[in-house]
Amino acid sequence: MNTLIDPHGRSFSYLRLSITDVCNYRCQYCLPDGYKKSGQTQFLSADEIENLVSGLAGLGLWKVRLTGGEPTIRKDFTEIAARISAIPGIRRLATTTNGYRLAENADLWRKAGISAINVSVDSLDQQRFAKITGQDHLPQVLAGIRAAQRAGFEHIKVNTVLLRDINDQELPAFLEWIRTEDLSIRFIELMETGTNREYFERHHIRGDEIRDRLQALGWSRLPREEGAGPAQEFHHPDYRGRIGIIAPYSKDFCNTCNRLRVTATGNLRLCLFGNGGHALRHLLQHRSQRDELQQTIAGLLVQKAPTHLLHFHQTGTTPHLAAMGG
Numbered sequence: 148m149n150t151l152i153d154p155h156g157r158s159f160s161y162l163r164l165s166i167t168d169v170c171n172y173r174c175q176y177c178l179p180d181g182y183k184k185s186g187q188t189q190f191l192s193a194d195e196i197e198n199l200v201s202g203l204a205g206l207g208l209w210k211v212r213l214t215g216g217e218p219t220i221r222k223d224f225t226e227i228a229a230r231i232s233a234i235p236g237i238r239r240l241a242t243t244t245n246g247y248r249l250a251e252n253a254d255l256w257r258k259a260g261i262s263a264i265n266v267s268v269d270s271l272d273q274q275r276f277a278k279i280t281g282q283d284h285l286p287q288v289l290a291g292i293r294a295a296q297r298a299g300f301e302h303i304k305v306n307t308v309l310l311r312d313i314n315d316q317e318l319p320a321f322l323e324w325i326r327t328e329d330l331s332i333r334f335i336e337l338m339e340t341g342t343n344r345e346y347f348e349r350h351h352i353r354g355d356e357i358r359d360r361l362q363a364l365g366w367s368r369l370p371r372e373e374g375a376g377p378a379q380e381f382h383h384p385d386y387r388g389r390i391g392i393i394a395p396y397s398k399d400f401c402n403t404c405n406r407l408r409v410t411a412t413g414n415l416r417l418c419l420f421g422n423g424g425h426a427l428r429h430l431l432q433h434r435s436q437r438d439e440l441q442q443t444i445a446g447l448l449v450q451k452a453p454t455h456l457l458h459f460h461q462t463g464t465t466p467h468l469a470a471m472g473g
């Protein structure tokens with residue numbers, strides 16, 4: 148039974164866990180100057196992660212997504228995955244990755260218990276991909292997606308941030324890709340963060356606009372499945388793949404929030420765009436602290452706000468999503 152319920156009636160079955168702030172990409176809207184180390188940063192160890200997830204699983208949480216920064220940059224990524232997937236109660240382990248190590252590791256990660264994978268692909272044009280991400284990796288990322296298909300992941304999704312005057316002309320190319328491929332593409336609306344305001348003003352495309360373009364091309368909205376996240380799902384009879392739109396600026400987006408976030412140094416964040424975090428790390432040192440950990444998390448949930456305030460440009464204390472796990 149899930150006992151993680153907030154005062155607005157939302158229950159939390161899903162943890163997005165950042166395991167590192169480090170990223171090897173320099174995405175224009177996220178880390179344009181690359182990752183910069185600040186101070187002595189020790190990210191959560193595999194033991195601390197195991198204590199955190201088993202505490203949450205005991206409260207009814209059943210899905211975990213490893214993110215970052217770039218989660219697969221950690222040398223112990225496979226071990227972390229294997230340890231989480233062995234925790235009783237965890238039914239789905241997912242990761243979000245830029246895919247730079249996927250081609251040679253897809254089988255290993257699948258065997259470690261990861262069943263769902265989101266791979267970020269902001270362009271299908273090699274030069275544009277390199278310009279947006281700072282890395283000329285498109286061929287190896289696409290090879291990674293094919294390797295994930297062969298390795299038998301249950302869910303493979305592509306994350307694409309559509310950016311005005313940068314890659315939005317590629318919408319037809321993305322659709323063509325999934326005419327025959329059984330992939331789900333998530334078009335993520337660009338979000339404003341503490342460090343990208345000017346970029347956001349120039350390149351933001353509203354989720355409604357993406358939806359209208361899809362509907363004009365014959366895509367239709369699927370009914371929302373029980374317990375599904377905030378994506379609006381679309382299908383088209385002539386296409387094998389599906390589209391999801393993640394539109395954080397749309398009305399009622401936060402009503403279906405089902406996720407908790409923990410940073411790579413062990414702070415619980417009740418909202419991606421909230422202020423501050425609640426330190427949990429001191430409660431992750433021994434299994435014997437499990438009761439205290441569970442009581443602390445359940446107690447903090449009363450503070451969860453009904454909605455983010457992005458519409459008012461209040462981006463909270465998140466400088467960019469690499470520091471929080473997007």
Ligand code: SAM
Nearest residue numbers: 177215216217243244245267306337338468473
């Ligand atoms: N490094 C991994 C990756 O590339 O997928 C995981 C972390 S990354 C922060 C997760 C996702 O957040 C990526 O798909 C990225 O494109 C997206 N993202 C980062 N900053 C964003 C922003 N300001 N608005 C919308 N999406 C963003």
